[in-house]
Amino acid sequence: QKEVEQNSGPLSVPEGAIASLNCTYSDRGSQSFFWYRQYSGKSPELIMFIYSNGDKEDGRFTAQLNKASQYVSLLIRDSQPSDSATYLCAVTTDGDFNKFYFGSGTKLNVKP
């Protein structure tokens, strides 16, 4: 069983819509959760991190964490074509905060 699961997509949304990206993780003791965006041929760049249950908002991005359900999501409001990229979810494991486990990513296409 993979530590972190993401739907590979592609997820297609029209410009201006809300894009919802989901991630589940297997380690119930996981403490820290991160979302990265990766454009084709580029390196991952951090979008947001979240440590506590609930929502965390930053501009057009909202991260949602539900530790009971072992689920973290990223909402992108007012999606733009420039948001088209692969979104990676990363989780630290209980007991070893050095190790990030990454999902294989969800490809998002925002259509003009």
Next chain:
Amino acid sequence: NAGVTQTPKFQVLKTGQSMTLQCAQDMNHNSMYWYRQDPGMGLRLIYYSASEGTTDKGEVPNGYNVSRLNKREFSLRLESAAPSQTSVYFCASSKDRGYEQYFGPGTRLTVT
């Protein structure tokens, strides 16, 4: 600030050749990491250094060695390259263990 820098950007090796990938960060971060990214596999941790003077194995360490030269620099060495090591290699750093990681631009390595 340059952030995280990596050299070289591209490299082609023949099977059995050796090489060292260089990574440096100017953010005064304690922790540094080496990942490889293969299509459909996501990012996998090869080795990490939680602090200057320490290194530890990650998920896929076989065939690699690392050196934490000082607080800024963390190198990855392939002693005898194999075609299975064809991948994109990313270096990352974080303020400390468990904090968000920042990635370098990557090295695209092909082993023939």
